[in-house]
Amino acid sequence: MHTRLSDPFKPYPMIQDYLDFNAMKELPESHAWLPLDELPSTYGSSTPDPVPLINLKDTNAMKLVGHACKTWGVFQVTNHGVPINLLEEMEAAGRKLFALPIHQKLKAARSPNGVSGYGVARISTFFPKLMWSEGFTIIGSPYEHARKLWPNRYSRFCDVIEDYKEEMNKLAQTLMELMLGSLGVTMDDVKWASTQGSCPALQLNSYPACPDPDRAMGLAAHTDSTLLTILHQNNTSGLQVYKEGTGWITVPPIPGALVINVGDLLHILSNGLYPSVLHRAMVNRTQHRLSVAYLYGPPSNVKISPLSKLTDQKHPPLYRPVTWSEYLGTKAKHFNKALSSVRLCAPLNGFPDAKDHTGVRVG
Numbered sequence: 294m295h296t297r298l299s300d301p302f303k304p305y306p307m308i309q310d311y312l313d314f315n316a317m318k319e320l321p322e323s324h325a326w327l328p329l330d331e332l333p334s335t336y337g338s339s340t341p342d343p344v345p346l347i348n349l350k351d352t353n354a355m356k357l358v359g360h361a362c363k364t365w366g367v368f369q370v371t372n373h374g375v376p377i378n379l380l381e382e383m384e385a386a387g388r389k390l391f392a393l394p395i396h397q398k399l400k401a402a403r404s405p406n407g408v409s410g411y412g413v414a415r416i417s418t419f420f421p422k423l424m425w426s427e428g429f430t431i432i433g434s435p436y437e438h439a440r441k442l443w444p445n446r447y448s449r450f451c452d453v454i455e456d457y458k459e460e461m462n463k464l465a466q467t468l469m470e471l472m473l474g475s476l477g478v479t480m481d482d483v484k485w486a487s488t489q490g491s492c493p494a495l496q497l498n499s500y501p502a503c504p505d506p507d508r509a510m511g512l513a514a515h516t517d518s519t520l521l522t523i524l525h526q527n528n529t530s531g532l533q534v535y536k537e538g539t540g541w542i543t544v545p546p547i548p549g550a551l552v553i554n555v556g557d558l559l560h561i562l563s564n565g566l567y568p569s570v571l572h573r574a575m576v577n578r579t580q581h582r583l584s585v586a587y588l589y590g591p592p593s594n595v596k597i598s599p600l601s602k603l604t605d606q607k608h609p610p611l612y613r614p615v616t617w618s619e620y621l622g623t624k625a626k627h628f629n630k631a632l633s634s635v636r637l638c639a640p641l642n643g644f645p646d647a648k649d650h651t652g653v654r655v656g
């Protein structure tokens with residue numbers, strides 16, 4: 294029997310605290326993270342390299358994608374084929390949802406053992422302070438929750454979600470082809486890669502304007518438990534990625550462009566050649582920031598392990614096989630130690646996986 298994406302969270306119930314952000318004139322202690330970093334958000338070079346921007350119609354796209362995955366774990370794409378008006382409609386749908394009064398949103402609250410619905414990020418349980426954000430997670434049909442939010446007017450919201458998932462799925466397939474191709478692997482070598490992915494997750498994130506942004510955290514540093522994530526951010530910056538040797542770098546919103554993150558499962562599949570990217574979301578004083586993440590993974594029955602084409606005696610497989618659902622269970626338990634917990638051999642440098650990390654404060 295296949296496990297569902299919501300099953301791994303059942304043993305880790307979540308008691309949620311809700312806040313009416315719009316009513317807050319100052320940052321409550323429960324949400325004050327104190328100095329975020331001893332270091333400014335970037336250090337090292339004065340003008341750090343920008344996150345790669347790749348035109349997917351470029352004849353060199355595969356090479357550029359491979360290079361970006363290897364050196365950054367994140368890049369932005371243009372000419373991705375997703376209609377701009379669908380991105381705008383999705384943003385408008387998210388805006389409409391989060392603008393509802395809190396008592397209305399709570400009608401679609403995520404249950405303590407569940408995944409879908411309105412609530413704070415699942416990773417909140419790992420931090421002593423709360424994040425300045427609210428989210429709405431959709432796995433499968435949004436119908437049950439949308440009906441509670443808008444008893445007579447839910448169908449437009451559901452239609453936009455379905456259209457969005459369809460377009461994102463197409464893009465995710467294209468990206469997988471480029472990513473695998475850049476590793477010298479074809480879609481034929483990885484049969485499951487050309488089938489419809491597992492039931493993906495959509496995460497709508499809302500970061501209201503914050504009275505004390507320097508002491509608050511929108512979404513704490515994490516890697517995604519996916520093969521890849523496609524992120525649409527509105528025109529307000531806030532997303533930052535961590536780059537070894539450079540520090541935190543802002544991923545600037547570019548109208549019409551989408552951000553692609555390498556997730557932990559691609560890290561495993563590529564035997565660590567394409568490392569998953571540590572990222573976080575910051576908040577600001579005046580603008581409401583919205584983002585929509587399409588979390589893409591393999592079909593539920595597939596065990597992900599390092600591709601055999603990438604391993605030999607000199608390069609043994611570094612991770613044990615896991616399904617997406619098993620990995621989500623590991624993440625729910627170990628959070629940023631999840632990747633090391635599925636690691637087979639100690640890394641040569643003796644350090645744990647990059648994100649378990651050393652100097653980086655993940656909270």
Ligand SMILES: C=C1C[C@]23C[C@@]1(O)CC[C@H]2[C@@]12CCC[C@@](C)(C(=O)O1)[C@H]2[C@@H]3C(=O)O
Nearest residue numbers: 408414415416430494496515517518588624
């Ligand atoms: C498939 C999933 C990935 C995710 C957990 C989830 O079941 C649905 C929500 C996803 C999300 C989005 C915000 C950040 C994140 C770490 C979280 O708390 O919920 C991710 C999870 C993940 O990638 O591990």
Ligand SMILES: O=C(O)CCC(=O)C(=O)O
Nearest residue numbers: 496498526532574584586
């Ligand atoms: O809002 C953002 O920019 C980041 C969102 C994110 O990391 C996520 O949903 O996993």
Ligand SMILES: [Fe+2]
Nearest residue numbers: 515516517572
């Ligand atoms: Fe993320």
